[in-house]
Every structure is written in C-alpha cells, then in structure tokens.
Amino acid sequence: MLKEDVRHMFDEAAGGSSSSLKQIDTIQMLGLNYHFDDEIKGSLDTIMSTKDKNDVCDQENDLYTRALRFRLLRQHGYEVSQDVFKNFKEEMMMRSGNLKEWTVRDVEGILSLYEASFYAFEGEEILDEAQKFTTTHLKVQLIKANSIISHNKQNLSKQVSHALELPLHWRVPRAEARWFIDTYKTMQDMDPSLLEFARLDFNMVQATYQEDLKYVSRWWRELGLSEALGFARDRLVENFLWAVGFNFEPRFRNFRRQLTKVNSLITTIYDIYDVYGSLDELKLFTDGVQRWDINTMEDLPDYMKICFLALYNTTNEMAYHILRKHGVDSLPYLKKAWADLCKAYMVEANWFYNGYTPTLEEYMNNAWISISGPTAQTHAYFLLGDEMTNKDELERGDVPKSIQCYMHHTGSSERIAREHIKNLINDNWKKMNMDQAAASCKFPRSFINTTQNIARTAQLIYQYGDGYGVPDSETKDWIMSIVVEPIPCFEREI
Known part of the structure; x- marks a missing residue:
C-alpha cells in the first residue's frame, strides 16, 4: 500500500x-x-x-x-x-x-x-x-x-x-x-508515508543482507583459508560490505555473495604477496595463476597450494554457474583478471625487495590493476548478467603508496601531495561522468552503477584512513548500521 x-x-x-x-x-x-x-x-x-x-x-x-x-x-x-x-x-x-x-x-x-x-x-x-x-x-x-x-x-x-x-x-x-x-x-x-516506507524497506533489505552474510560465512568457514593461513587478514564482513556497496538491491543477492568470495580471495592473495611470500615463492605462484594449471601446485610451498586450489576451484565453479545460467563462457576472462592482478602484485613485490620507490606515474600505471578494481569489475560484469593506511602498510613491509611516491620524487609536503591525489580523483570522476553519459556507451545501466559504486565504496572505506586493513570506528559503525541494527519503524515524530 x-x-x-x-x-x-x-x-x-x-x-x-x-x-x-x-x-x-x-x-x-x-x-x-x-x-x-x-x-x-x-x-x-x-x-x-x-x-x-x-x-x-x-x-x-x-x-x-x-x-x-x-x-x-x-x-x-x-x-x-x-x-x-x-x-x-x-x-x-x-x-x-x-x-x-x-x-x-x-x-x-x-x-x-x-x-x-x-x-x-x-x-x-x-x-x-x-x-x-x-x-x-x-x-x-x-x-x-x-x-x-x-x-x-x-x-x-x-x-x-x-x-x-x-x-x-x-x-x-x-x-x-x-x-x-x-x-x-x-x-x-x-x-510520513514516504518515511515509513523508507524505514520498512531499509529493514527488509537489511534482512536479506543478514541471510547473505550467513551464506558467505558458511562458505568461508568451509574453505578453511583463515585457519590455514594465519598471517592473512580475516576480513569477511568488510569484504561483504564492499559487495553491498557495489550493489545494494535485493535482487542482486547472488552478485553480493559471489563478489564477497572474490574480495576474500583478493585479500588473502594480497597478503601472501605483501607480508609472507619470498620473492622466489611469489614468482612460482604468479606463474601458476598465469598458466591456470592444477599441476603447477607441485612446485608451490604448502601454504600456497591451499590458496591456489581455493582460487582455482572457486573461480571455475563461478564460471560454471555463469555458463549454465547465462550461456556465456566467462572463464578465459576471469583467469586473465586473476593473472593480471598477480602480475601487478609481483611488480610491487619486486619494487619492495629491491628497495625501489617508483615515480607516481610508474606507481599509477601498475596500481590501477593492483588495487583489484579490474578484477572485481570483470567478475561483476558476468555476475550481473542476471593516511593511516600508508603507516600501517609500511610497518607490514609494503611498497610506498601514491602519496609517498609523489613526495619522494617531487620533494613536496604531504599536504601538497594529498591535494594532488585529490585532484587526480576528481579528474577521474569527470572521465567516468563522460563515459557513462556518452551515446556510444554500450554497457547496461546496472554495470555502470556498479562500476561507479566501486569507486564510491573505496572512498568510504579509505576516507579517514585504512578502514579495511585496520578497521576504524567509522567502518565498524557502517557495518552495524547497514547489516546489524534495524531502523525503529514506529518512532513518534516531534
């Protein structure tokens, strides 16, 4: 009514x-x-x-x-x-x-x-x-x-x-x-009617998120990566929130569930490259993902074997369901997305082990892949057929990020470097605005919205630091308000 x-x-x-x-x-x-x-x-x-x-x-x-x-x-x-x-x-x-x-x-x-x-x-x-x-x-x-x-x-x-x-x-x-x-x-x-509708709808959608979270929690527990790889961050809920940020509508629940799997695998693989793997081990893992051959597991250390097999099985299963439901063979594209991501991680690993600080241009040319946006976008496309961060990552042994790269090679202050990066963000939004409005754009509106929401979600997570790598109070509040706490529907208005 x-x-x-x-x-x-x-x-x-x-x-x-x-x-x-x-x-x-x-x-x-x-x-x-x-x-x-x-x-x-x-x-x-x-x-x-x-x-x-x-x-x-x-x-x-x-x-x-x-x-x-x-x-x-x-x-x-x-x-x-x-x-x-x-x-x-x-x-x-x-x-x-x-x-x-x-x-x-x-x-x-x-x-x-x-x-x-x-x-x-x-x-x-x-x-x-x-x-x-x-x-x-x-x-x-x-x-x-x-x-x-x-x-x-x-x-x-x-x-x-x-x-x-x-x-x-x-x-x-x-x-x-x-x-x-x-x-x-x-x-x-x-x-009043519109407000009541909004409250009821928010709570009903929130209930679907809670069911989605139960599903991915069960999948994550059965996968066993968190227990097997104790060095990797266990960020299932945050990974699910990324998926909600990408596409919140109830009808996209399978999209959210599958993207949570993708995001969780990205986190684990990133931590292998970032904090644990030796350079030689990382080269083997990168080669294995590029070849997408189960036999390459023989050359990997045990901790990498379980991660490679989890990636291999999850991706192949996802491609199977996409093929069965939509009649599209997505596997070549999904494999390439993972191979490109691992190659980008490998570039950053080489920079770190060689003590090299890239120029901002070098960093950005690699980072647009290593931030995992294209990996998420590729999966999203087929599934839709139907400052704190720097300090914490440097302590983990991570390659310098964009602000440090700009400061290092230009001698700029942190304030100026941040302003420069902010301008780059603004410029890229202008490009997205133009692309989505162009008459030649052939992508469906749902994919355009999802792609823009990837940028929006990243902005929210990293607005006041690293709300993902080191969850802050803002991120925790977001989790509670979106997934856990319903809105009282019968408040008396003053």
Missing part, C-alpha cells in the same frame, strides 16, 4: 516542476529508487521531450531547480549542457560580497549547484568555477556566526556540512540512505 501511495505521487506531480524533481531526489536519497525505475525514467524522459536538451530549463530562474534538474539528468545518462548555468555566473559573483543578504533559498540553490558540479565532464570550465565558488561560500556560511542556515534552518546546516565532507555523487547509496532517513524525519516537508 505504501508503495502504491508513492507511485501516485508521480502521477500527481508535474513533469519538470521543482516539486517533481525534489520528489525524485528524495526517493533516491532514501534508497527507494529501485522500486520506481520506470516512473523516474518516465519523468526524466518527459523533461527531455518537452525542451531542447541543450537548453533544458533555460527559462527557469530558480538556481535550486535548475541545478537539481541538471544533476538528475546527468546522473541518469541524459545529455544536458553546462550552459544551463551560464546566466548565473555574473549573479553569483555579484552576490559573493553580500553574504549577509543571502536567504535560505539562496543557500539551497548554492548547495544544489555544488552537488551538480560534481557531474562535470573534462573541460567544463563553468562547472569547475561553480564548484570552487560554491565550496568557498558554503564553508563561509557554516563559519559565520550570524549565518542564515545556522539561525533559521539548522537541518540545512547539517546538509551543507555533510556535502562539504563528501559530495552526494561520491557517496555509497546504501550508507547515504541510512544517513538521510534520519535526516529526512526532521525536515519540514517530510512525508
């Missing part, structure tokens, strides 16, 4: 109105969008069919609405030009010296533009300027003692602080839904 109530909201809302756009945005942030994919697409199609796509909203004078519309269209792969903001550049610069005159609606508009700016493509200078301007002035609004958002709308202040910490586009959808459900209940325009 609650679901039908929400569906009726789409019928009642006007296609491109501010209220219609706000409704779509709210539903997405509450984590309910997977129930209404058709309705959301229909609303956005209506917007694009009634206006020239390069002049969308050109007559709209409200910055909040224009920026929200731009963000939603870009998010869903529609073509819309940054020129929709060109008329606001002069106004923004004129207002920059008169912050005391800003109203709540002004701040909402600036916040909306800030969020939209993170959907920029490479070379879009208007959006680059908008991001700098909005970041600066939102920070000012938080600092000013007489800020309009501090006095008149405390909830907006909370949203601004949250956005400045990390933009919406870079956040993990399920973690964001958990945060926003608590925030939404305090908002003036809160819809």
Whole structure:
C-alpha cells in the first residue's frame, strides 16, 4: 500500500516542476529508487521531450531547480549542457560580497549547484568555477556566526556540512540512505508515508543482507583459508560490505555473495604477496595463476597450494554457474583478471625487495590493476548478467603508496601531495561522468552503477584512513548500521 501511495505521487506531480524533481531526489536519497525505475525514467524522459536538451530549463530562474534538474539528468545518462548555468555566473559573483543578504533559498540553490558540479565532464570550465565558488561560500556560511542556515534552518546546516565532507555523487547509496532517513524525519516537508516506507524497506533489505552474510560465512568457514593461513587478514564482513556497496538491491543477492568470495580471495592473495611470500615463492605462484594449471601446485610451498586450489576451484565453479545460467563462457576472462592482478602484485613485490620507490606515474600505471578494481569489475560484469593506511602498510613491509611516491620524487609536503591525489580523483570522476553519459556507451545501466559504486565504496572505506586493513570506528559503525541494527519503524515524530 505504501508503495502504491508513492507511485501516485508521480502521477500527481508535474513533469519538470521543482516539486517533481525534489520528489525524485528524495526517493533516491532514501534508497527507494529501485522500486520506481520506470516512473523516474518516465519523468526524466518527459523533461527531455518537452525542451531542447541543450537548453533544458533555460527559462527557469530558480538556481535550486535548475541545478537539481541538471544533476538528475546527468546522473541518469541524459545529455544536458553546462550552459544551463551560464546566466548565473555574473549573479553569483555579484552576490559573493553580500553574504549577509543571502536567504535560505539562496543557500539551497548554492548547495544544489555544488552537488551538480560534481557531474562535470573534462573541460567544463563553468562547472569547475561553480564548484570552487560554491565550496568557498558554503564553508563561509557554516563559519559565520550570524549565518542564515545556522539561525533559521539548522537541518540545512547539517546538509551543507555533510556535502562539504563528501559530495552526494561520491557517496555509497546504501550508507547515504541510512544517513538521510534520519535526516529526512526532521525536515519540514517530510512525508510520513514516504518515511515509513523508507524505514520498512531499509529493514527488509537489511534482512536479506543478514541471510547473505550467513551464506558467505558458511562458505568461508568451509574453505578453511583463515585457519590455514594465519598471517592473512580475516576480513569477511568488510569484504561483504564492499559487495553491498557495489550493489545494494535485493535482487542482486547472488552478485553480493559471489563478489564477497572474490574480495576474500583478493585479500588473502594480497597478503601472501605483501607480508609472507619470498620473492622466489611469489614468482612460482604468479606463474601458476598465469598458466591456470592444477599441476603447477607441485612446485608451490604448502601454504600456497591451499590458496591456489581455493582460487582455482572457486573461480571455475563461478564460471560454471555463469555458463549454465547465462550461456556465456566467462572463464578465459576471469583467469586473465586473476593473472593480471598477480602480475601487478609481483611488480610491487619486486619494487619492495629491491628497495625501489617508483615515480607516481610508474606507481599509477601498475596500481590501477593492483588495487583489484579490474578484477572485481570483470567478475561483476558476468555476475550481473542476471593516511593511516600508508603507516600501517609500511610497518607490514609494503611498497610506498601514491602519496609517498609523489613526495619522494617531487620533494613536496604531504599536504601538497594529498591535494594532488585529490585532484587526480576528481579528474577521474569527470572521465567516468563522460563515459557513462556518452551515446556510444554500450554497457547496461546496472554495470555502470556498479562500476561507479566501486569507486564510491573505496572512498568510504579509505576516507579517514585504512578502514579495511585496520578497521576504524567509522567502518565498524557502517557495518552495524547497514547489516546489524534495524531502523525503529514506529518512532513518534516531534
């Protein structure tokens, strides 16, 4: 019944109105969008069919609405030009010296533009300027003692602080839904039916995660790697959270279960290369994975044999089920993904044993594979057919990471090095934004979303250090809120 109530909201809302756009945005942030994919697409199609796509909203004078519309269209792969903001550049610069005159609606508009700016493509200078301007002035609004958002709308202040910490586009959808459900209940325009639906849905989805976790826990226990390889990190729950971050929807439960297996094997193999194996042993293991031949086990030490066999059997079984269900032979691609990963680990092992600090370019050329993103992506593609970190890893004997490489070869301070890496992250998001919106993109939307969620999950895990290698309080809180603790559904609203 609650679901039908929400569906009726789409019928009642006007296609491109501010209220219609706000409704779509709210539903997405509450984590309910997977129930209404058709309705959301229909609303956005209506917007694009009634206006020239390069002049969308050109007559709209409200910055909040224009920026929200731009963000939603870009998010869903529609073509819309940054020129929709060109008329606001002069106004923004004129207002920059008169912050005391800003109203709540002004701040909402600036916040909306800030969020939209993170959907920029490479070379879009208007959006680059908008991001700098909005970041600066939102920070000012938080600092000013007489800020309009501090006095008149405390909830907006909370949203601004949250956005400045990390933009919406870079956040993990399920973690964001958990945060926003608590925030939404305090908002003036809160819809009780929508809030109740969001709470119930979150708890129902959480129940599927608990079943998934039971399944992978049983698999991990029976596999026996944790007991056999005591030096390796036992991070099953964190590996499962990665899978949830990649794709949270209930219908992708097999995807989450299989990706948890992949992530767990990646962790174990990484620790073999990183903290335990000798250089000669690592060469043998790398060769064995490249050849994908069970007979190569004869040359491996015992601890490597059990790991190789676990990898071999798990991957072959996964490929078998993909072939049986989808009629696609994925094994050649899965084997190559593992071989490429081990070769990248081998490069880092050679660097370490030779005491070599690579240049940032050398490091990045290898790290894009050794971070295991392509390995996870390859498995995800076929399964979808249906600062602390550096200190801790250096203590384990790990090769220097990107920040250390940049500092070593440029003589830069850590602050400058971190800013440089942050800019690289921003640049790569622009490339992803452009790729997913390109008319030539042939990948299904589910795979595009999953690929972007890999980056989002990594951002969340490593935001305040190494929440994976050395789980911090933020990571533990995330585990509790997403998997363990349900949301009370019958709170009395004040």
